[in-house]
Amino acid sequence: MSGEYAQGLLDTNIMILRRSIDPAELPAEMAITTVTLAELSAGPHQVRAGQAYDEHAERARRTDILQRAENEFDPIPFDTEAARIYGRICAAVVAAGRTPRRRIADLMIASIAVAEDLPLFTTNPDDFKGLESLLTIVPVIRPGEDRGR
Numbered sequence: 583m584s585g586e587y588a589q590g591l592l593d594t595n596i597m598i599l600r601r602s603i604d605p606a607e608l609p610a611e612m613a614i615t616t617v618t619l620a621e622l623s624a625g626p627h628q629v630r631a632g633q634a635y636d637e638h639a640e641r642a643r644r645t646d647i648l649q650r651a652e653n654e655f656d657p658i659p660f661d662t663e664a665a666r667i668y669g670r671i672c673a674a675v676v677a678a679g680r681t682p683r684r685r686i687a688d689l690m691i692a693s694i695a696v697a698e699d700l701p702l703f704t705t706n707p708d709d710f711k712g713l714e715s716l717l718t719i720v721p722v723i724r725p726g727e728d729r730g731r
Contacts, residue, residue, distance in 0.1 A: 587720060591658070591695045593704035594618045594687070597651055598625075602725035608703060616657045617690045622648040658698060660690050668693040671713060678712025685709060692717055 590609035592600070597618060600608075625644035629637050651657075671689050672682040682689055688709045695702040701718035704710065710719045 587701050587703075587718075589613070589700055590703045590720060591615065591691070591698065591700040592618070593691060593702060593706065593709075594621045595705045596703050596722060597622060598647055599705060599725055603705075603722060607722045609701075612655075612703075613698075613700065614651060614655045614657050615691050615694045616659045617687050617694070619648075619651060619655075619657045621687055622651050658694055660694055661697070663697040664690070664693040667696045667716075670716060671696070674712050674716055680712060 587609045589611040591613050592608070594617075596603065596608070597614060622644075625648065626641045629635075629641045629644065631637050633640075668690060671693050675682040675685070675689065692702060692710055692713055696717050701720045702710065703720045703722050705722050705724040707719050707721040710717065713719065
C-alpha cells in the first residue's frame with residue numbers, strides 16, 4: 583500500500599524506527615514537521631536512570647536520530663492553515679468518541695498533513711482513528727511485526 587505514494591509526511595514514530603523500516607514501505611519523497619522535530623528534540627532529555635536500558639547509550643541513540651532528522655529534512659511548520667485545520671481535526675476526534683487533549687502532537691502533525699495535502703505514514707494508525715475522512719493514513723509495518731496483522 584505504501585508504494586503507491588510518491589510523497590508523504592512521516593510521523594515521529596517512523597523517524598525513530600526508520601533505520602529498521604523496509605524502505606519500500608515509505609514514499610520516495612519524505613517530509614517531516616516542526617512538531618516531529620520538537621518531539622525528537624525532547625527525546626534525549628526524557629532518558630532516565632534506572633530504566634531497562636543503558637541511559638548513556640539511549641541518550642546517544644536519541645541524539646543521533648535528532649541530528650539525522652535535522653540534517654536530512656527542512657521540516658514543514660505548523661502554520662496558520664494547519665492551525666485552522668486543527669479545529670476540524672479535534673472535532674473529528676471528539677465525534678469518534680476520543681479525547682484530543684492526550685494526542686496534541688499527533689493531531690498537530692495530522693493537521694499539517696491535511697494542510698499540505700500529504701498522506702501521513704505511521705506505525706501507529708490507531709492514533710489517528712476518526713480522521714479518515716480528512717486525512718490519508720498510510721500504515722507502515724513496525725519492524726518485527728507480522729505482515730499479516
